[in-house]
Amino acid sequence: MEPRLSLITLGVPDVARARAFYVDGLGWQPLFEVPGEVVFLQVGHGLALSLFGAAALARDVDPDGTAVPAAAPAGVTLAHNVGSEAEVDTALADAVRAGGRLVKEARRAEWGGYHGYFADPAGTLWEVAFNPSWSVAADGAVTI
């Protein structure tokens, strides 16, 4: 698993309120959004910040409500994007071999990609994802 962080997701109580702060208040431009559901902002070279409903994020991580211990850090997940489904499987296996815990086995996602989640030893949640509608450059930079 390459040393790469592609996306930080903030699970927020109110997406419209978060948008009002980052977009209307700070003037950061949305890259892509679904009104009231999710907003993606570019915050660096190949790096995106996502504003996503906290309940939707919790469902995305743990659809059955069984995998995430109560002690897991709330509200923020990190993502490592790769260029294929096979690379998702490889990166998740790398993380487990390194001492991470598989939280969500890799599977097809509603948004057309393929992803899974692992937790590091402190419980930080990392999504490993292949999104066919995003491009991943040779240096790992993601373009939405």
Next chain:
Amino acid sequence: MEPRLSLITLGVPDVARARAFYVDGLGWQPLFEVPGEVVFLQVGHGLALSLFGAAALARDVDPDGTAVPAAAPAGVTLAHNVGSEAEVDTALADAVRAGGRLVKEARRAEWGGYHGYFADPAGTLWEVAFNPSWSVAADGAVTI
């Protein structure tokens, strides 16, 4: 305040254990570290991930133990690095004007820089920092 995320800090219960996962397990190379206290890893162009003790992080954010509401997301802070002390003041003022809450007024930091913290409307903590020993390129990329 420019749309830029420079550093993600994970406040972990055990820095050595976090290091064992990211460095020994995943093979990610430290950029800089103080053994047992903090480890910085490069995770993108101008982007660093820091493994820092949870108690030390809490003290850094809120030295008096009064500013952070209990509902604040635990364990993760985001940082926006700038090139001067004056830019720290400007960015914090921008964030407050946009509807953020000042959590730690800008001040000299033990590590030789100048920084403060604000919370976005959902409580996500952002540090705004000038670190004279880090360089900030024109595109915002930070080099440790």
